[in-house]
Amino acid sequence: MKLLEDRAKAWLRRRGLPVPDGRIAATAQEAATAAEALGGRVAVKALVATGRRGKAGAVKLVNGPDAALSAASEILRMQVAGLRCRQVYVERAMEVREELYLSFGFGKLAPQIVASRRGGVDIESVAAQSTGDLISVEINPVRGLTPWRAAEIWDNTGIPSKFVPALAALSVNVYEAFYAADALILELNPIAITADGALSLIGAMMEVDSNALFRHPEWRELGFDEGGPGGRPLNERERAVMEADRKFIGGAIRYTELPGEIALFLAGGGAGLLQHDLVLEAGGRPANHSDLSPANVEKPAALFDAIFTNPGAKGLLVGMNYLQMLPCTLVTEALLVSMNRNKVDPTEFPIVLRVFGPREEEARAMIAGTPGVRYMPSGASLEDAVREIVAAVSSRRAP
Amino acid sequence: MLIQARVRSATTIAQDVRCYELVAADQSPLPAYDPGAHIDLHLPSGAIRQYSLLGGADAHYEIAIQQALAGKGGSVEAFNVLVPGASVRISNPRNNFALALGATKHLFIAGGIGITPIMAMVRAVSRVREPFYLIYCTRSPARTAFLDFARGLAAQGQAQLHHDEGRSEAQLDVRAVLAEQPEGTHVYCCGPEGMMAAVREAAVGWKAGAVHFEHFSNPQIATRQASGNASFKVRLLRSGGTFDVPADRTIIEVLRDNGIEVQTSCESGLCGTCRTRYVSGTPDHRDLILDDREHGDYMMICCSRSHSGLLTLDL
Numbered sequence: 001m002k003l004l005e006d007r008a009k010a011w012l013r014r015r016g017l018p019v020p021d022g023r024i025a026a027t028a029q030e031a032a033t034a035a036e037a038l039g040g041r042v043a044v045k046a047l048v049a050t051g052r053r054g055k056a057g058a059v060k061l062v063n064g065p066d067a068a069l070s071a072a073s074e075i076l077r078m079q080v081a082g083l084r085c086r087q088v089y090v091e092r093a094m095e096v097r098e099e100l101y102l103s104f105g106f107g108k109l110a111p112q113i114v115a116s117r118r119g120g121v122d123i124e125s126v127a128a129q130s131t132g133d134l135i136s137v138e139i140n141p142v143r144g145l146t147p148w149r150a151a152e153i154w155d156n157t158g159i160p161s162k163f164v165p166a167l168a169a170l171s172v173n174v175y176e177a178f179y180a181a182d183a184l185i186l187e188l189n190p191i192a193i194t195a196d197g198a199l200s201l202i203g204a205m206m207e208v209d210s211n212a213l214f215r216h217p218e219w220r221e222l223g224f225d226e227g228g229p230g231g232r233p234l235n236e237r238e239r240a241v242m243e244a245d246r247k248f249i250g251g252a253i254r255y256t257e258l259p260g261e262i263a264l265f266l267a268g269g270g271a272g273l274l275q276h277d278l279v280l281e282a283g284g285r286p287a288n289h290s291d292l293s294p295a296n297v298e299k300p301a302a303l304f305d306a307i308f309t310n311p312g313a314k315g316l317l318v319g320m321n322y323l324q325m326l327p328c329t330l331v332t333e334a335l336l337v338s339m340n341r342n343k344v345d346p347t348e349f350p351i352v353l354r355v356f357g358p359r360e361e362e363a364r365a366m367i368a369g370t371p372g373v374r375y376m377p378s379g380a381s382l383e384d385a386v387r388e389i390v391a392a393v394s395s396r397r398a399p
Numbered sequence: 400m401l402i403q404a405r406v407r408s409a410t411t412i413a414q415d416v417r418c419y420e421l422v423a424a425d426q427s428p429l430p431a432y433d434p435g436a437h438i439d440l441h442l443p444s445g446a447i448r449q450y451s452l453l454g455g456a457d458a459h460y461e462i463a464i465q466q467a468l469a470g471k472g473g474s475v476e477a478f479n480v481l482v483p484g485a486s487v488r489i490s491n492p493r494n495n496f497a498l499a500l501g502a503t504k505h506l507f508i509a510g511g512i513g514i515t516p517i518m519a520m521v522r523a524v525s526r527v528r529e530p531f532y533l534i535y536c537t538r539s540p541a542r543t544a545f546l547d548f549a550r551g552l553a554a555q556g557q558a559q560l561h562h563d564e565g566r567s568e569a570q571l572d573v574r575a576v577l578a579e580q581p582e583g584t585h586v587y588c589c590g591p592e593g594m595m596a597a598v599r600e601a602a603v604g605w606k607a608g609a610v611h612f613e614h615f616s617n618p619q620i621a622t623r624q625a626s627g628n629a630s631f632k633v634r635l636l637r638s639g640g641t642f643d644v645p646a647d648r649t650i651i652e653v654l655r656d657n658g659i660e661v662q663t664s665c666e667s668g669l670c671g672t673c674r675t676r677y678v679s680g681t682p683d684h685r686d687l688i689l690d691d692r693e694h695g696d697y698m699m700i701c702c703s704r705s706h707s708g709l710l711t712l713d714l
Contacts (some may be wrong), residue, residue, distance in 0.1 A: 137431055146433050148498060148523035155526060165527045 001210045002049035003219065005089050008186075008206035015177045017170070019201050022091035031072030032065040034090035041093035043202075044071040046078060046085040051187070051205055054121045056080045061093050094200050099190035100159070101126075101134075102171060104178040106185075110138040111178075113145065113171065117157040119190035133157070145175040163193065170199055182212035213246075237306040244302030251295025253303045260285025262389055263313035265303065265331075267292045271321045271382070278383055279317075284390035287313040294326040297334045304338030308349075315350040315393035319385055320357070328355045328363035336366065346372030350392035354385035401441060401488040402429065406481050407459065413544045416512065418453075419481055421460040421489065428458045432492035434519035435587075435613070438462070439490035439664045443480055447664055448473040451589075451613070452492060454519025460489070463544055465512035490664065495671050495688045496587065496613040498523060503583030505531040508573070508598055510590020514544055516613050517589055521552070533558035536571055536594065570594075574601040589613040612687070617667040619685045620702050631705040635659070635714045636678050650700040654714075661700065661714070668702035675700045680710035 003011075006024050013019040021038060024047065025031035035042045046058035053059050058080045060071040072088045079085065101119030105112055114136045118126045126133050135156050139145050151168035159167065170191070178186040187205045194200055213220045234242070241255035262284040266272035269291070276286050287310055290303055307313055318331060332355070339346070354376040355363060367373050374392070376385050403424040412418045423429050437451045438460065453461040464481075467474045481487065496516050498505065505524050509517045514535060524531045533552055537543040539562050552558035561571050577586065577598075586609065588598045595612055602610040628646040633653065635641075644653050651673060654661050664672040668686030674697050683706045686699035700712070 140431070143433065143494075146498070147500070147527050148434050149431060151523065151526040161526070165529075168527050 001213070001219065001222070002205075002207045003222070004047050004049055004087075005045065005204055006047065007219065007222065008204040009201070011181055011206070012174070012177055012201060012204060015173060015180075017173055017177065017201055018199055019204070020092045020094060022089055024087055025072060025090055026087050028069045028073035028076060031088050031090050032069040035062070035068030036065040038090065038092045042068055043091045043093045044068055044075060045089045045091065046075045046080050047087040047089045048080045048083040048085050050081040050083060051189075052121075052124075053080055054203075058085065091202075094192050094202060095195035096190070096192040096202070097195055097197075098193040099202075100157075100167070100193065101189045102174065102191055103185065103187040103189070104139075104175055104183070105187075107136075107138045110141050111175075112136060112138050113150075113153060113175070115153050115157050115171070117159045123189055139175070144179070145172055147172050150175075163197075166199055167191075181206065182209045182215060183207065184209055237309055241302055241306050244299060248296060248298040248302070251293045251299050252291070253295070253299045254289070254291040255303055255306050256289045257310060257312070258286050258288055259312065260287045261312060261314040261393060263287045263307040263310065263316040264290055265292070265300075265307060265316060265318040266290050267320050267326070271319070275317070275319045275382055275386060278386040279390060282383075282386050282390040284386075284393065294330070297330060297337065300331060300334035301337045301341075304335055305342060308338060308342040308344050313349075314396065315389050316352070317385060317389040318351070318353045318355055319382060320355045321382070325357060327359040328357055329359045329366065331355050332363040332366045336370070339370075346370060348372075348396075350374070350389060350396065352376065352385055352389040352392065354380055354382065401490060404429070404460070404487050404489045406483055406485045406487060408483055409481055412463065413546065414542045415466045416463055416542075416544045417466075417478065417481075418461060418463045418544070421462065421487070422458070424486060429460055430491050433494055434498055434523040435496035435516050436492035436494040436519070437496075437516065437613075437670070438492050439670070440477065441488040441490075442473060442476050444472075444476055446471075446473045446476060448477065449665055449670055451496075451516035452519055453515060454522045463512065463515050463518075465544075493671055495669075496589070496611060498587075499585040499609075499611070501583075502585040503530065503581055504585070505529060506576075506580055506584050506586045507531065507533045508536075508571075508576075508586065508588040508590070508594070509533065510536045510588075510594040511538070511542070512544065513589035513591070513594075513613070513615070514549075515589075517587060518545060518548070520587060525557075531557065534561065534571065534576065535559070536561040536563065536590065538563060538565055570597075573597045577601045577605070584609070586610045587613075589615075592616070592618050608690070614669050614687045617669055617685070617687050617702060619687070620667060623683075623685055628704060631707065632709045633705070634709060634711045636711055637714055641709075644704070649702065650704070650710075650712075654700075659714070663701055666701040668699045671699075673699055673701045676713035678711040678713055681706040682710060 009019045023034035025034050031044055041063050044060045044062060046053050058075055058078055062068050062071045075085055075088050099120040101116040101123050103114045116126055116134045118133050135153050137153055147168045150171040151164050154164045154167045184207045188201050189203045192200045192202045238255055241253055245253050262279050264286050266275060279286050292300055307316055351373045364375055367375050404421040405424050407420040407422045410418045432452055434454050437449045440448050440450055450462040464474055464477050466478050498520055507517045521533055535549050540546060549558050549560055553560055563570050588595055630645045633642050633644055633650055642653050642657055644650055651661055651663055662672050664670045671688050676696055677698050682698040683704040684694050684698060685702045689697055
């Protein structure tokens with residue numbers, strides 16, 4: 001899960017690292033108020049979970065509240081790397097003498113530190129030039145990063161030696177922050193050497209391991225607000241699926257709503273996307289995307305709950321393929337549980353199943369007594385099943 | 400897992416002392432290490448010797464070897480076989496002599512070739528500008544490795560060189576030196592046994608963990624051996640089996656005789672390779688690297704023995 005800049009910086013600030021003072025603003029007016037409170041020159045930055053915002057023009061340095069207002073209103077209308085900007089981060093601007101780069105991530109076998117004395121917006125081109133300006137070293141995960149190693153690394157970047165002690169101490173603290181956050185990546189770009197020779201963490205991007213969120217309750221709920229697809233917030237059904245995914249053990253479920261009417265209960269990336277194409281080709285529109293890996297019955301049932309409560313959905317295709325090797329009864333059992341829970345009448349809400357594989361006969365027997373559910377015969381193709389559901393939904397809508 | 404290395408250069412830097420640059424045979428960068436670390440050098444004869452890494456360089460290792468004509472032959476063999484271009488197998492770095500974090504001052508006391516781990520340490524602390532002082536004792540300027548480096552530090556008031564020309568009355572007054580150190584100082588000592596014993600004695604009353612030693616050899620093995628070893632039994636908890644360890648054999652030797660592979664290196668209780676957890680019994684610890692706390696759970700089975708008749712190991 002990517003953390004937005006304000007969250008990443010709050011984490012670093014709490015660990016005593018030098019982060020400039022900053023505020024969140026959801027409107028241009030709030031940005032002006034924040035700029036006034038901070039005083040002097042400020043940076044107005046798009047609060048979106050992506051790098052390269054500076055290059056995209058989504059970071060503006062301005063003087064005073066009026067300029068902050070107009071910068072924010074411009075940024076709040078922007079999309080950065082496909083993400084709609086819903087908030088800006090207003091931060092005290094620093095007098096920058098030199099911009100450095102520092103990041104922690106994972107190499108082939110161990111955590112990795114990358115450092116350069118040429119930080120800033122062009123770090124990608126520094127990396128591409130491979131002129132040795134980017135020092136990248138693995139860190140012993142047991143011993144961690146010592147100040148001696150960190151100093152050696154900064155020394156190798158060519159930075160004047162008078163800055164090395166402070167950078168070494170800073171790097172050790174940042175590594176500890178990276179480790180404690182269960183982060184996958186923590187990138188500081190730039191670290192500024194300010195006019196008075198101090199260090200300041202101006203740019204901060206952090207992605208944390210979603211599987212470790214149980215250790216970080218403060219971030220656990222954020223995914224619901226900040227991780228929405230295409231920059232929109234998650235709706236209640238998408239949140240419910242995420243919650244169920246975390247709550248129940250084993251496997252994984254995913255659910256993203258789309259503006260169509262054919263609900264899709266899918267498994268597998270390639271076969272899933274192929275069925276989206278087939279639905280469109282047959283003249284239907286998908287009401288959602290979903291994915292499932294083998295789990296206990298609660299997870300698929302939660303996925304069916306979302307589908308049955310989506311007001312846009314008018315019919316359901318359960319399109320599995322042989323390769324999943326998951327017992328067909330898992331799907332039918334979860335389907336019946338959820339149909340019962342949501343009082344679904346398949347004569348009103350057509351359901352087509354194409355579920356072949358282990359325990360198929362049992363699954364067919366479970367469904368046999370449910371009128372309106374069409375279980376495709378063995379050998380039916382994905383196209384056959386898609387045509388069946390699109391036809392069923394459109395015939396119900398026609399009159 | 401050993402690393403295939405190649406000797407890039409060999410330079411005589413003092414009387415009987417040569418400095419070697421080692422690079423990975425496949426040109427890849429060698430594993431990173433912290434100051435104070437050493438590697439095992441696997442010589443063609445099968446002898447394994449430990450040498451400290453000098454620090455200062457990232458992609459390759461530097462070691463310095465003093466030829467000890469009266470030694471066990473490892474350094475003489477190293478002098479003969481380590482010529483530029485020669486292949487040699489080395490271990491990953493290990494560190495039993497790490498710099499302390501948060502020391503108010505680092506005091507380094509090096510004797511002779513004991514300067515080698517301390518070189519890396521001095522380089523590291525000067526890079527982060529932590530307060531330090533080096534006391535470097537050698538017989539004479541001609542026998543002093545890194546003489547210019549030490550003289551440079553001395554000129555800045557960060558080192559003193561001490562040449563005793565073999566006269567015991569000219570030896571350093573360690574007690575006086577330690578007495579004048581500020582609170583929070585960490586002392587690091589590497590050199591001949593006599594010097595280390597003097598530092599150990601002078602540091603009685605210092606806080607545990609504030610005085611660090613790196614040994615060339617383990618005098619405990621010979622002295623305790625001379626006073627007579629007892630035999631005992633060793634039981635292996637996980638793999639099963641109970642074996643007799645006679646007075647003239649070590650645990651490692653007995654296990655090896657019985658086809659049980661245990662990783663070892665120095666076999667003198669100095670390197671840390673064979674550290675083993677014990678489950679019951681009372682070990683007779685003879686190593687020089689585990690501290691009292693670690694001795695509560697672990698022992699070095701290359702040299703340590705047992706006070707109890709039966710010792711159960713987590714092997």
